[in-house]
Amino acid sequence: MDHIVIIGNGISGVTLARHIRKLSDKKITIISAETDYFFSRTALMYVYMGHMKFEHTQPYENWFWKKNRIELLKAYVKDVDTDHKVLQLADGEHLNYDKLIIATGSKPNKFGWPGQDLNGVMGMYHKRDLDNLEAYAPNNKVCNRAVIVGGGLIGIELAEMLNSRKIPVTFLVRENSFWNGVLPEGESQMLNNHIKNHHIDLRLGVNLKEIKSDENGRVKSVIIEETGEELACNVVGLTAGVTPNIDFLKSSKIKLGRGVKVNRFLETNIPDVYAIGDCAEQHEPIGNRRPIEAVWYTGRMMGETLAQTICGNRLEYKPGHWFNSAKFLDIEYQTYGWVFGVRGRPEYEKHFHWKHHKEDICITVAFHKDTNEFLGINTFGIRMRHEIFDKWLTEKRDVDYVVSYLKDANFDPEFYKAYENDILKQYNDTFNTNLTAHKKSWKRIFSKA
Amino acid sequence: MKIIKNIGLVIFLIGLAIFTALPILGTFNLNDSNFQKIVTDQNIKSEIFINDIQTNIVDKDFNGMQSISPIISKAIDNANETHTRNKEWDKKIYSKSSDMAASIGKKSANGFIANNKGLMWLLTFGLGIIGALMFILPNVILLGKKGIKNDGIYHESGTNRGWIGWMVFIFLVSFYLVLYFASEYATNWTLLVDPISEFLSGNPAGHWFVYGFMYCTVMTVMAVRMYIKYRHNIYQVFRTTSVLFFQIVFAFIIPEIMVRLQMPYYDFKNAFPLDYDFFFQWNLDSLIETGGIGIFILVWGIVLTLVIVPIMVYFFGKRWYCSWVCGCGGLAETLGDPYRQHSDKSLFAWKVERYLVHGVLVFVIVMTAMTLYSFFSDTGTVLGIKTSTVQSIYSLVIGSIFAGVIGTGFYPIFGNRVWCRFGCPLAAYLGFVQRFKSKFRITTNGGQCISCGNCSTYCEMGIDVRAYAQKGENIVRSSCVGCGVCSAVCPRGVLKLENGPEDGRINPTEILLGNDVDLMDLINQK
Numbered sequence: 001m002d003h004i005v006i007i008g009n010g011i012s013g014v015t016l017a018r019h020i021r022k023l024s025d026k027k028i029t030i031i032s033a034e035t036d037y038f039f040s041r042t043a044l045m046y047v048y049m050g051h052m053k054f055e056h057t058q059p060y061e062n063w064f065w066k067k068n069r070i071e072l073l074k075a076y077v078k079d080v081d082t083d084h085k086v087l088q089l090a091d092g093e094h095l096n097y098d099k100l101i102i103a104t105g106s107k108p109n110k111f112g113w114p115g116q117d118l119n120g121v122m123g124m125y126h127k128r129d130l131d132n133l134e135a136y137a138p139n140n141k142v143c144n145r146a147v148i149v150g151g152g153l154i155g156i157e158l159a160e161m162l163n164s165r166k167i168p169v170t171f172l173v174r175e176n177s178f179w180n181g182v183l184p185e186g187e188s189q190m191l192n193n194h195i196k197n198h199h200i201d202l203r204l205g206v207n208l209k210e211i212k213s214d215e216n217g218r219v220k221s222v223i224i225e226e227t228g229e230e231l232a233c234n235v236v237g238l239t240a241g242v243t244p245n246i247d248f249l250k251s252s253k254i255k256l257g258r259g260v261k262v263n264r265f266l267e268t269n270i271p272d273v274y275a276i277g278d279c280a281e282q283h284e285p286i287g288n289r290r291p292i293e294a295v296w297y298t299g300r301m302m303g304e305t306l307a308q309t310i311c312g313n314r315l316e317y318k319p320g321h322w323f324n325s326a327k328f329l330d331i332e333y334q335t336y337g338w339v340f341g342v343r344g345r346p347e348y349e350k351h352f353h354w355k356h357h358k359e360d361i362c363i364t365v366a367f368h369k370d371t372n373e374f375l376g377i378n379t380f381g382i383r384m385r386h387e388i389f390d391k392w393l394t395e396k397r398d399v400d401y402v403v404s405y406l407k408d409a410n411f412d413p414e415f416y417k418a419y420e421n422d423i424l425k426q427y428n429d430t431f432n433t434n435l436t437a438h439k440k441s442w443k444r445i446f447s448k449a
Numbered sequence: 450m451k452i453i454k455n456i457g458l459v460i461f462l463i464g465l466a467i468f469t470a471l472p473i474l475g476t477f478n479l480n481d482s483n484f485q486k487i488v489t490d491q492n493i494k495s496e497i498f499i500n501d502i503q504t505n506i507v508d509k510d511f512n513g514m515q516s517i518s519p520i521i522s523k524a525i526d527n528a529n530e531t532h533t534r535n536k537e538w539d540k541k542i543y544s545k546s547s548d549m550a551a552s553i554g555k556k557s558a559n560g561f562i563a564n565n566k567g568l569m570w571l572l573t574f575g576l577g578i579i580g581a582l583m584f585i586l587p588n589v590i591l592l593g594k595k596g597i598k599n600d601g602i603y604h605e606s607g608t609n610r611g612w613i614g615w616m617v618f619i620f621l622v623s624f625y626l627v628l629y630f631a632s633e634y635a636t637n638w639t640l641l642v643d644p645i646s647e648f649l650s651g652n653p654a655g656h657w658f659v660y661g662f663m664y665c666t667v668m669t670v671m672a673v674r675m676y677i678k679y680r681h682n683i684y685q686v687f688r689t690t691s692v693l694f695f696q697i698v699f700a701f702i703i704p705e706i707m708v709r710l711q712m713p714y715y716d717f718k719n720a721f722p723l724d725y726d727f728f729f730q731w732n733l734d735s736l737i738e739t740g741g742i743g744i745f746i747l748v749w750g751i752v753l754t755l756v757i758v759p760i761m762v763y764f765f766g767k768r769w770y771c772s773w774v775c776g777c778g779g780l781a782e783t784l785g786d787p788y789r790q791h792s793d794k795s796l797f798a799w800k801v802e803r804y805l806v807h808g809v810l811v812f813v814i815v816m817t818a819m820t821l822y823s824f825f826s827d828t829g830t831v832l833g834i835k836t837s838t839v840q841s842i843y844s845l846v847i848g849s850i851f852a853g854v855i856g857t858g859f860y861p862i863f864g865n866r867v868w869c870r871f872g873c874p875l876a877a878y879l880g881f882v883q884r885f886k887s888k889f890r891i892t893t894n895g896g897q898c899i900s901c902g903n904c905s906t907y908c909e910m911g912i913d914v915r916a917y918a919q920k921g922e923n924i925v926r927s928s929c930v931g932c933g934v935c936s937a938v939c940p941r942g943v944l945k946l947e948n949g950p951e952d953g954r955i956n957p958t959e960i961l962l963g964n965d966v967d968l969m970d971l972i973n974q975k
Contacts (some may be wrong), residue, residue, distance in 0.1 A: 011900070019959075020960070040899060040900040040901050041904060042899040042900070042901050043899075043900070043901035043902055043903070045904075046901065046903060047603075048598050049599070049601075050599070050600055050601040050602050050603045050604040050605075051599040051600070051602060051603070051903060051906070051938075052902060052903065052906045053603050054601065056902045056905070056906045057901070057902050058902075059808075059900045059902065059915055059916070059919060060798060061795060080598075130781070159713070164600040164601070194557050197594065199592070200561055256952070272675055288790055296899050297896055297897075297899075300525065300896075301961075301963060301964040301965075304959075304960050304961070304968065305964065305965065305968060308968065315968065316965075316968070317963060317965075318964075318965040318968075319963065319965065320962070320963050320965060320966055320969075321963070322897065323895070323897070323963055325897050325899075325941040326941075327466065327940040327941065329594075329595030329596070330594050330595065330597075330681075332940065332941065332942050334897070334941070336943055383942030383945070385894060385895075386894045386895025386896060386897055386962055386963075387894075387895050387962060389882075390895065390963070394966075404838055411892075411894055411942060411945050412945075413682065413683075413684045413696065413933060413936050413945060413946065414946060414947065415683045415684050415687055416683055416684070419684070442949050442950050445949075446950065446952070446953050
């Protein structure tokens, strides 16, 4: 019987294990050095904020693993010997495998800043980061100020976490507007304001020069590159993106780039060794996707796909239409298809932007300037139906169709104020069209592409 | 703002302390004419009991109910012992000693409390309401911008089963024990609300009136809290308004006014089998006796349970009742909201839930069948079992202990829907309809779930919502009361309560939306 060994108990590895179990009787072992059981990394913030306890972040009860004959091993893999198909563990033990899957995820980026390894400097990615934060920033008496470096999704989450305990936060963002590498300008502007309205000291267009230490090796202050300003603080959060967590493979024969190099079948250069999730790097990017996709959803999809291959149905990783979501303090964000910010926007991509005159609610619809084909949508403060946009993208609907039938896509709770008519009116005014809004139809919602 | 909150808390606690002390305070003196009235009203024929009370209680001063209650209890026991020995069944006193003590206490209260009802109301209810509102209202500003505000719930003693939680638990349990089993100690409370009761029904207040009034007050104050906490979520605002309306108008005011109009006391929204004594002999007799309106109530009660309830559940799910109309649900969604995260989400708890809640449903159906058989055949027993015994067991174990003491008393420990989830036979009945024949579902939004667990944590019914959402599957569960909080707390817009076509409502999924279309087809359509 094949022994499948998965290194990493995150969403990719666990999804893979679950699907292999559904399809086969193979022996499955998941190795993790981080925690005993799978937990949702995206929910760590809610533990610090007091919305949940750590146990609530675990999607499966503890009996689940035994019942499904998925063995869990808490250990750190030091070395991978692919010639003999054996793993060397940090505690001196060995483990043999028939098929090996690397699903070790990411680690926070550190760009060689002076002082980046001081006590009180942390990312917000691992369980131990949460424990660290609890130790160094339990309240605003122990931590008078925290500085966050890097304006991405984890940065804004860390800011929200610290804010929930009334710890003053300074947020250093390299770009001149928050997340504008990804988001179009109007949305990025709205978020700048939203962040400031939460009393977070947002500094745009600045970089970290160094982190200074006190006499005990603890963070004392940071210095800003551009202004030379010194900010006293007790905690520094490094959230300038993540990088694949694959240092333990450097001595192995597995081919590495920034991540573990894989082909479309998620196979590495070594037979019977695969990589999925944040740590996998495609030789060639798929469509508009990046070669390394550090996203919950793609990790899950790779797990779903690779289970087929491992169980005898060799299958290419072919993700469908791009989608993603996030929450910026109180604003929910969803995206379907491709909407580019300034960076990397194709010349044919044109935007229609609507923003509520008062509330932090807006959408941006991207379409092809020549063919009018709908390319994607960003929505802030309005929930949208995934199925509908997935279908419209498959059917290659034009943008007129999308704005006319937007009511089908609304996913806000019942009785919420709807904005489709306002959106359509602005669209008609902008493009001199005379479209009329169509009422929501269950028949259309349930029809397949 | 923080200062206002703290002052409010102190004022509230003072009001609560006075209220809590009342059962053992007050002076009582029963004069003979009042006692004679009780004897006539209750048709007491036991001269032993009458003599006993006249010697030991009448025209004597007492301090606190604890000094009278034991004498009355002993008097009843003494009298009944003799009458039983002499087989004088018509002289025996069948009313409970606590009821007797309550009616004697009510007639004999004479001190400061009885003479200053308005002032005492202000010192208890008044301070409680003002203090609570001062504690709650600053949240409009303190909570900051609108959005989900669950910060610190698991850090605070009151909402994380800490000592405050346990104190609340002890208070609530004790309160229900007094209400159900030692109502004479509620005598002073009834005095406070006498003016209100007399205004509504024309009668002085009993302990159930105290309970009803308190219920409405607590719900109203805690509804203000809901309005502030969920001010961004119009579904919660509407729903809270609806439960509040049905509690105050249908459960509280209309029945009292009906009494004033010489009609039977009836809550038009309280459906059988939650209203478990609807078919009890005394109720049927009284309804039939009243004629016109009584017959209407009888027909309405039957139509409500057999027709209106299931049809509404078909269209809207059981939420229309459990979290929009029902009084138990109303209290759970207002007073109980801070405790919703304590419901147990384990598979084990789900198993217990199914045995218990369906067990109670079977119990109530069997009891009602026996009751109706007894009613029409004019016998007291069915297959050798006394109908009245079964009824008393149900009333005590399910009606009082489960629904009251455990159902509400355990809010801070087991969450706010203990009764609704594990005990309510109506919920079990609606659950069948919702599970098997309804348009209602909680739709999962394609592949957007990130398994964070907020939905499961804040599900008051202990449904592991995430287990479905992370598979891309809609949530169709008999226990869901449709409170909408899973959808509200979801950070990624994954959940939506909706009524739609029955086709596609239940959608088992293995591969989530967003992945390879061929793979989805291959796996999901097996």
